[in-house]
Amino acid sequence: MTHRTRRVVASLVVLCSGLAIPVTAASASDAGIKAAVRSYSPKLLVDEGHLVTAVGEYKASHSPAGVQAALGVSISTIHSLRSKIAAQPASRHRVRAGKAKLEVGLQGIIGAYERLSKAFGEHNVSPEAAKTEVAAAGIAVDKARTELAEGMKLLR
Secondary structure (H helix, E strand, C coil), X not given: CHHHHHHHHHHHHHHHHHHHCCCCCCCHHHHHHHHHXXXXXXXXXXXXXXXXXXXXXXXXXXXXXXXXXXXXXHHHHHHHHHHHHHXXXXXXXXXXXXXXXXXHHHHHHHXXXXXXXXXXXXXXXXXXXXXHHHHHHHHHHHHHHHHHHHHHHHCC
């Protein structure tokens, strides 16, 4: 589980840091979405740093509480970003499509984090169930990464 978990967490960190890519030449309808993403980028990077630290501590202590707490904070931040993006107007079709893809991608990350939290909680009780949850989180990460990349591409 540790190798797969590290891969999933590293993928999520890269995924969230990918939201920090500066986008220029914004129209009025997508400027608010881009501003929301930019304003949350530092928060996401700090949360992901705490998550990576918590995973390192988990390897030493085998106590899932720190990882689950870090995942909870990250889920809260990502959910807040998703809500802020959802509140932004999107008049042009391209911007509406990009906004929808960002929302779906962020929801995918939230789902993956929830699965990871469950996996860390189950690891001591049922390692097989934990491996299944980590695998499902990995699949969710891949799908979310695609949605987020496509959404950001539409907003350029």
